[in-house]
Amino acid sequence: MINQKTRYTWCVIAIIIALAGCQTIPKDALKLKPESLEKRALQTRIYEGIAETDILSASAGVMQDLGFNIDESETKLGVIVGSKERDATEAGQVAAAIVLALLGGGAMAIDKNQKLRLSLVVRPASEGGGQKHLVRVTFQRIIWNTQNRITRAEGLEQPEIYQEFFDRLSKAVFLEGQKI
Amino acid sequence: MKLAKTITTLSFSLIMLFSLPGCQTNSSKQLLKADESQVKMRSIQTRAFDTTDKNKTLRTVIATLQDLGFVVDKADETLGSVSATKLDGYQLRMTVTVRPKGNRQLLVRANAQYNLTAVNDPEIYQDFFSALGKSMFLSAHSVE
Numbered sequence: 001m002i003n004q005k006t007r008y009t010w011c012v013i014a015i016i017i018a019l020a021g022c023q024t025i026p027k028d029a030l031k032l033k034p035e036s037l038e039k040r041a042l043q044t045r046i047y048e049g050i051a052e053t054d055i056l057s058a059s060a061g062v063m064q065d066l067g068f069n070i071d072e073s074e075t076k077l078g079v080i081v082g083s084k085e086r087d088a089t090e091a092g093q094v095a096a097a098i099v100l101a102l103l104g105g106g107a108m109a110i111d112k113n114q115k116l117r118l119s120l121v122v123r124p125a126s127e128g129g130g131q132k133h134l135v136r137v138t139f140q141r142i143i144w145n146t147q148n149r150i151t152r153a154e155g156l157e158q159p160e161i162y163q164e165f166f167d168r169l170s171k172a173v174f175l176e177g178q179k180i
Numbered sequence: 181m182k183l184a185k186t187i188t189t190l191s192f193s194l195i196m197l198f199s200l201p202g203c204q205t206n207s208s209k210q211l212l213k214a215d216e217s218q219v220k221m222r223s224i225q226t227r228a229f230d231t232t233d234k235n236k237t238l239r240t241v242i243a244t245l246q247d248l249g250f251v252v253d254k255a256d257e258t259l260g261s262v263s264a265t266k267l268d269g270y271q272l273r274m275t276v277t278v279r280p281k282g283n284r285q286l287l288v289r290a291n292a293q294y295n296l297t298a299v300n301d302p303e304i305y306q307d308f309f310s311a312l313g314k315s316m317f318l319s320a321h322s323v324e
Contacts (some may be wrong), residue, residue: 003181025270025292025294025301028268028307029272036247036248057258065205079255111250119252121252136243138246138251138252153268153270155249155266155268
């Protein structure tokens with residue numbers, strides 16, 4: 001005879017299963033937020049006195065320097081898209097997994113692979129008579145664990161990443177401008 | 181006691197019943213499945229802008245998508261289409277197309293997919309078009 005408690009437990013489990021099917025989009029997914037402007041500033045640089053196509057080829061060079069493969073490009077819209085797949089193992093997680101295994105907790109899934117993507121978009125600034133261009137780059141990544149499940153899907157927003165990318169791009173743009 | 185037992189059994193069965201419509205018998209039917217009426221979805225997903233500059237409109241669409249946290253997947257000027265993905269604990273994929281309407285306007289149509297489902301919520305599309313309108317410096321007209 002199943003007791004009352006077990007029955008309630010099953011009820012709760014059934015509710016959870018029923019609810020898992022209804023995943024709805026967050027209401028603010030496509031709303032411009034106050035931090036959107038900050039992000040734009042972080043992800044954008046202005047280059048002057050260099051043609052759009054030259055910026056694009058300098059950018060493709062930087063992407064290759066960083067080991068990205070170019071997946072897609074449309075020069076008429078100033079777009080380049082690239083990606084790379086890399087190791088995602090982190091020492092902290094490995095240590096935690098070892099501790100858990102030693103405590104008899106079995107094998108814990110840890111992050112294994114990651115796919116990093118970037119899109120780089122060049123467009124003429126509204127002022128500057130076609131001599132000024134805005135370059136905006138955005139990064140994101142997906143991480144899979146040892147069981148091949150996605151554990152993280154996120155945009156990358158650390159300022160250092162963008163700073164370093166644009167440092168490299170500025171050098172490349174300068175060299176491209178000098179035709180070296 | 182007896183009553184409580186009946187109620188719990190009944191609610192358990194009801195919950196199981198409600199979770200069943202999610203089960204499909206032939207998943208290939210998803211290929212040509214449209215969730216809402218075609219006409220209704222078109223009007224939710226489409227706006228007209230008073231401009232004929234397709235290139236500039238596409239570039240503005242791309243800039244707006246970047247503002248909203250998307251990374252571009254594909255762009256094609258000839259076809260007038262842009263696809264982009266936003267990852268934020270979820271996966272939101274959008275395709276936006278731009279095509280001429282008459283000789284004074286451009287039609288912008290957007291469709292979105294959230295994880296494994298189509299987005300049908302008019303407010304979500306409204307948010308997108310209001311962000312786009314701001315970057316275009318033009319107002320978005322509804323299309324019937």
